[in-house]
Amino acid sequence: MTINADLRILSRATPAATAPLVTPTGTGILHLGLGSFHRAHQAMYTAAAIAQDGGDWGIIGAASRSRTVVDAMHAQDLLYSVATISPAGTSLAIPGVHTDAFVAGDEPERVVAHIADAGIRIVTLTVTENGYSYSPATEHLDLDDETVRADLQGGAPRSTIGQLARGLQARARAGAEPISILSCDNLAANGKHTEKLVREFLQALPGGEASDVLDYLDRAVTFPSSMVDRIVPSTTARLRDEVTGLLGAVDAIPVPGEPFTMWAIEDAFAGGRPAWEAGGAVFTSEVARYEQMKVRLLNGTHSLIAYLGALRGVGTIPEAIGIDRIADAARGVMRNEYEPSVDVPTGVDIRAYEAELFERWGNSALGHQTRQVGSDGSVKLRQRIPEPALLALGQGRMPHLIALTVAGYLSCHAPLGGFDPGVHAAAMTDPARERLAVLASGARDGVDLARRVIIDHRLFGSELAHQDAFAARVGELVDTIRRSGVDAAIADALSA
Numbered sequence: 310m311t312i313n314a315d316l317r318i319l320s321r322a323t324p325a326a327t328a329p330l331v332t333p334t335g336t337g338i339l340h341l342g343l344g345s346f347h348r349a350h351q352a353m354y355t356a357a358a359i360a361q362d363g364g365d366w367g368i369i370g371a372a373s374r375s376r377t378v379v380d381a382m383h384a385q386d387l388l389y390s391v392a393t394i395s396p397a398g399t400s401l402a403i404p405g406v407h408t409d410a411f412v413a414g415d416e417p418e419r420v421v422a423h424i425a426d427a428g429i430r431i432v433t434l435t436v437t438e439n440g441y442s443y444s445p446a447t448e449h450l451d452l453d454d455e456t457v458r459a460d461l462q463g464g465a466p467r468s469t470i471g472q473l474a475r476g477l478q479a480r481a482r483a484g485a486e487p488i489s490i491l492s493c494d495n496l497a498a499n500g501k502h503t504e505k506l507v508r509e510f511l512q513a514l515p516g517g518e519a520s521d522v523l524d525y526l527d528r529a530v531t532f533p534s535s536m537v538d539r540i541v542p543s544t545t546a547r548l549r550d551e552v553t554g555l556l557g558a559v560d561a562i563p564v565p566g567e568p569f570t571m572w573a574i575e576d577a578f579a580g581g582r583p584a585w586e587a588g589g590a591v592f593t594s595e596v597a598r599y600e601q602m603k604v605r606l607l608n609g610t611h612s613l614i615a616y617l618g619a620l621r622g623v624g625t626i627p628e629a630i631g632i633d634r635i636a637d638a639a640r641g642v643m644r645n646e647y648e649p650s651v652d653v654p655t656g657v658d659i660r661a662y663e664a665e666l667f668e669r670w671g672n673s674a675l676g677h678q679t680r681q682v683g684s685d686g687s688v689k690l691r692q693r694i695p696e697p698a699l700l701a702l703g704q705g706r707m708p709h710l711i712a713l714t715v716a717g718y719l720s721c722h723a724p725l726g727g728f729d730p731g732v733h734a735a736a737m738t739d740p741a742r743e744r745l746a747v748l749a750s751g752a753r754d755g756v757d758l759a760r761r762v763i764i765d766h767r768l769f770g771s772e773l774a775h776q777d778a779f780a781a782r783v784g785e786l787v788d789t790i791r792r793s794g795v796d797a798a799i800a801d802a803l804s805a
């Protein structure tokens with residue numbers, strides 16, 4: 310960091326160019342997953358709510374494992390800035406809503422204690438698709454997972470679902486005050502999904518340990534669903550310098566975000582809630598439709614752009630969408646393969662929504678990286694592709710561009726012998742990467758690899774595993790990418 314040594318660290322006492330939006334008078338929310346997305350999304354909405362209504366909705370933030378953000382927040386009076394970035398310029402806001410921060414992995418018993426505390430009335434979660442200990446093979450809580458198994462034995466819980474379940478158990482004993490658990494991850498029906506996994510954990514506890522808490526869940530705990538949306542890239546040293554220059558104080562952990570932001574929430578809060586509508590949140594009974602529209606049109610297409618872009622040798626999403634062929638593929642997958650599977654929420658103009666997506670992806674000042682969007686495909690894609698693909702296949706249509714998305718994923722994460730997917734693909738990470746490398750090393754060709762991954766390994770769920778024609782099409786496209794390049798594969802998928 311090249312920061313002027315005379316500058317002071319950001320704190321409530323530092324005269325900075327921007328003051329914190331609020332100072333909460335109390336704490337009502339525990340947030341699990343203190344990453345950039347939470348800090349640029351729910352924190353901003355909560356600041357708007359407190360600014361409008363006042364109140365005790367301050368947030369205790371629990372990071373999963375990393376100390377970096379927690380330590381920096383403590384050094385900065387729990388403050389950080391959100392930089393809203395567009396080609397027109399950068400503007401800063403300091404939400405100021407956090408009242409404490411800690412690392413859940415270091416102090417799991419603290420998570421349980423906070424959930425048991427009557428002052429906490431909402432637990433919000435951004436633990437990523439991978440953080441729910443869900444097994445796509447069994448479609449239940451992953452009881453083979455070592456962490457889940459250890460959490461069921463007792464002791465301080467390490468899995469998010471274990472922490473929620475143990476926390477609710479402690480709360481049931483402590484006075485059984487109402488509370489809501491609000492998932493803010495990109496999962497279909499994320500509230501129901503979380504509830505199902507928490508209940509499965511409780512039901513798996515030995516010998517009737519859970520009957521009281523299950524009764525408490527029925528009476529006083531809700532799990533609203535929500536759809537969250539804001540493109541939030543990883544922070545960079547350049548942004549830290551820029552923000553420090555703008556603020557006149559050192560902020561080691563600024564968060565970059567695009568101007569667009571959206572939050573659609575099911576209004577089912579057992580212990581009250583902040584007036585998040587002050588920040589523009591929409592309370593609706595149609596969250597499932599918002600989630601479906603967003604996870605498919607935005608996230609599904611985003612994955613395609615990231616894989617094709619990385620294979621084309623470009624590092625950012627705006628560069629990728631600036632390539633005509635990739636833009637054609639993105640438009641094609643969105644219109645012809647995702648859109649038919651979506652029930653558009655009442656009042657949403659789908660054409661305007663799609664046009665806005667192209668503008669958002671094209672935000673060159675934000676520099677969202679293909680490697681970031683392309684990472685963790687094994688857990689992200691199963692939210693994005695199986696249902697629209699199955700719908701098309703059921704109607705006798707091959708979803709060629711969804712197949713190309715999977716082919717792009719496999720080419721980046723499980724390259725077959727002799728194929729070099731390039732530096733951006735090599736920089737992607739994925740929890741399944743090692744397993745995929747083993748499958749790729751034993752595969753004869755792309756079709757064999759795709760069959761192993763989709764059919765034998767059920768990486769995208771058991772229903773898609775019955776679709777041999779889909780796996781074969783993915784495999785053909787893997788081979789086209791490998792033999793003739795990504796442009797040839799796009800042309801093939803677009804003309805099919």
Ligand code: CS2
Pocket residue numbers: 495537538539540541607608611612681682683689
């Ligand atoms: C992206 C999302 O990384 C990804 O997979 O598609 O993080 C996307 O930027 C957000 O969901 C936007 O709300």
